Amino acid sequence: MDEQQLIGLPDELVERIREEAEENDDIYRRRTADLDVSRIHYFHSEMVSWAIRQLGDLQGARILDIGIGDGHSSVLMALAGAHVTGIEVSPVALARTEALARHNGVKLDLHEMPGEALRFDKGAFDGILCVCVSSYGPGEGCRRICARVASRRTSIHD
Ligand SMILES: C[S@@+](CC[C@H](N)C(=O)[O-])C[C@H]1O[C@@H](n2cnc3c(N)ncnc32)[C@H](O)[C@@H]1O
Numbered sequence: 648m649d650e651q652q653l654i655g656l657p658d659e660l661v662e663r664i665r666e667e668a669e670e671n672d673d674i675y676r677r678r679t680a681d682l683d684v685s686r687i688h689y690f691h692s693e694m695v696s697w698a699i700r701q702l703g704d705l706q707g708a709r710i711l712d713i714g715i716g717d718g719h720s721s722v723l724m725a726l727a728g729a730h731v732t733g734i735e736v737s738p739v740a741l742a743r744t745e746a747l748a749r750h751n752g753v754k755l756d757l758h759e760m761p762g763e764a765l766r767f768d769k770g771a772f773d774g775i776l777c778v779c780v781s782s783y784g785p786g787e788g789c790r791r792i793c794a795r796v797a798s799r800r801t802s803i804h805d
Pocket of ligand 1: 664667668671695713714715716717719720734735736737740760761762763777778779780781782783
């Protein structure tokens with residue numbers, strides 16, 4: 648985890664984010680690379696598709712995807728015309744997402760950053776997607792943090 652991104656957060660939260668990053672690095676390291684987006688499942692591809700639909704028309708929309716995992720949702724939204732910014736605490740997940748985006752011919756703006764410390768301007772996004780990031784969303788704290796950077800559409804699900 649990029650330690651710079653953790654500056655200013657409470658110690659207990661920093662510890663939890665570090666643990667999440669390490670745990671998920673291990674999970675994604677063990678996964679085989681399948682770069683065909685139509686075959687990528689986090690065992691819940693239906694749910695991801697449903698959550699994306701809640702954001703409405705994606706053409707030209709600026710969307711923040713929090714906890715992108717191996718990039719399935721980010722790539723699908725970019726293929727639908729969104730400008731996608733993805734954040735993650737696991738560097739291994741970010742590398743997998745980069746490969747998936749390259750293979751599918753889309754560009755994503757990717758950052759190693761926890762959802763608890765969004766370093767973006769107020770109103771920087773038209774919408775936010777956050778799926779199955781259980782240690783972060785969809786509680787009140789998460790919604791408050793998200794409301795600062797996107798006022799219009801959110802699709803946040805555990
Ligand atoms: C269960 S996966 C879900 C991935 C993706 N959203 C999906 O639905 O396919 C949760 C992901 O969130 C990331 N994560 C966990 N805590 C996070 C946090 N505080 N901020 C950003 N990402 C986080 C993990 O590293 C992991 O890749």
